[in-house]
Amino acid sequence: MLFRLEDPDARYSAVRLCSDLAPREFARHNGEWRLQLAPPPVARLEYQLEVVHDDGGTERLLDPDNPHRAPGAFGEKSVLLLPGYRPPAWLEDPRVEGVTSAVAVPGRGLAASVRVELWSPADADPGEPLPLLVAHDGPEYDELADLTRFAAAKIHAGELPRHRVALLAPGERNEWYSASARYTRVLTQRVLPALAEQAPTQGLPAAIGASLGALALLHAEHRHPGSFGALFLQSGSFFMPRYDAHESGFPHYHRVVGFVREIHRRAEPSPVPTTLTCGAAEENIHNNRAMAQTLAAELHEVADTHNYTAWRDALDPHLTRLLADAW
Numbered sequence: 001m002l003f004r005l006e007d008p009d010a011r012y013s014a015v016r017l018c019s020d021l022a023p024r025e026f027a028r029h030n031g032e033w034r035l036q037l038a039p040p041p042v043a044r045l046e047y048q049l050e051v052v053h054d055d056g057g058t059e060r061l062l063d064p065d066n067p068h069r070a071p072g073a074f075g076e077k078s079v080l081l082l083p084g085y086r087p088p089a090w091l092e093d094p095r096v097e098g099v100t101s102a103v104a105v106p107g108r109g110l111a112a113s114v115r116v117e118l119w120s121p122a123d124a125d126p127g128e129p130l131p132l133l134v135a136h137d138g139p140e141y142d143e144l145a146d147l148t149r150f151a152a153a154k155i156h157a158g159e160l161p162r163h164r165v166a167l168l169a170p171g172e173r174n175e176w177y178s179a180s181a182r183y184t185r186v187l188t189q190r191v192l193p194a195l196a197e198q199a200p201t202q203g204l205p206a207a208i209g210a211s212l213g214a215l216a217l218l219h220a221e222h223r224h225p226g227s228f229g230a231l232f233l234q235s236g237s238f239f240m241p242r243y244d245a246h247e248s249g250f251p252h253y254h255r256v257v258g259f260v261r262e263i264h265r266r267a268e269p270s271p272v273p274t275t276l277t278c279g280a281a282e283e284n285i286h287n288n289r290a291m292a293q294t295l296a297a298e299l300h301e302v303a304d305t306h307n308y309t310a311w312r313d314a315l316d317p318h319l320t321r322l323l324a325d326a327w
Helices: 138-145 147-157 181-198 212-223 241-247 253-266 285-295 308-313 315-326
Strands: 002-006 012-019 027-029 032-036 044-053 058-061 077-081 098-107 112-121 132-135 164-168 206-210 230-234 274-279 298-302
Touching: 002 012, 002 044, 012 032, 044 308, 098 147, 098 181, 112 138, 112 147, 112 181, 132 138, 132 181, 138 147, 138 164, 138 308, 147 164, 147 315, 164 181, 181 212, 206 212, 206 315, 212 230, 212 253, 230 315, 241 253, 241 285, 253 285, 274 285, 274 315, 285 298, 308 315
Parallel strands: 132 164, 132 206, 206 230, 230 274, 274 298
Antiparallel strands: 002 032, 012 044, 027 032, 044 058, 044 077, 098 112, 112 164
16 A cells, blocks of 8 residues: 655655554655555554654644544544445444433542433433443543444444443543552442442443553452452553663553552452453554453554544444443
8 A cells, every 4th residue: 555745845855654553664666655555453543644844943734635533532634444344333323312411529549520421322311220330531432433432322222221321531640540559449449339329330340441541440350359349440551670661761651550460469360350441553553452351352453553433343243242241
């Protein structure tokens, strides 16, 4: 496949393809920059073009020759769709109507409240006990991965029972979600009881999180067993020095590594049903394989990298099956 970027006025001194895969350098040819690339090991690839100006400054651009775009936590990217890629069918399926209410739970020790958007089927009585799915990075999961749309479609199809979804905003994400004892106490001892008071929960809540959000859920369940009835962990940031030394500049790297090492030393199966998904081409795949083996949990590798569309595309059938069994 051929990537091209026109540059007839020689504005750029270099051009690179930037994605979750290794960077690739373009070569200049007849007033444009070109990169011939073998098909990558993914079904879709999110990327940007990094251009270098004569003064050494760099700039990230979308590919002007590619109309496909994907939103993300760090801005929009161009998307290469390889033959055979199809978005999930449930995006077009009929769905039940939903309503959302706001909850703010004081986060003692966090210097901030944990903000929650609580989604419910429109026909649910506020006092009706229903299963609950708790989502870390919830507002982004909903905006970028259509989480409540997924819930509404699966309820309409009868594949999942009527349930609620609690979309937890991350606050100081790098602090809260990095195996933080303070955040874990607030989540398990304040947020979950507050949600149960707002809308009664049928059984233990299930939980979903990606990247650091997945790590934080695993930390919460291991520090406070019985908080959740099922865990769906996507591309978890289960840092291990042998695979992730390049992450050592992350402020809480050693705290994360210490917790992950503790889990592997215990070498105990997960006490609750746990499913992992991870992009087969992303950096976290190695630590996710190790974690799945230690937890004796299912790991589903998807042909993508570390992004919300990949996490969306893995919801069905994997989250569907986990929740159907748990509920």
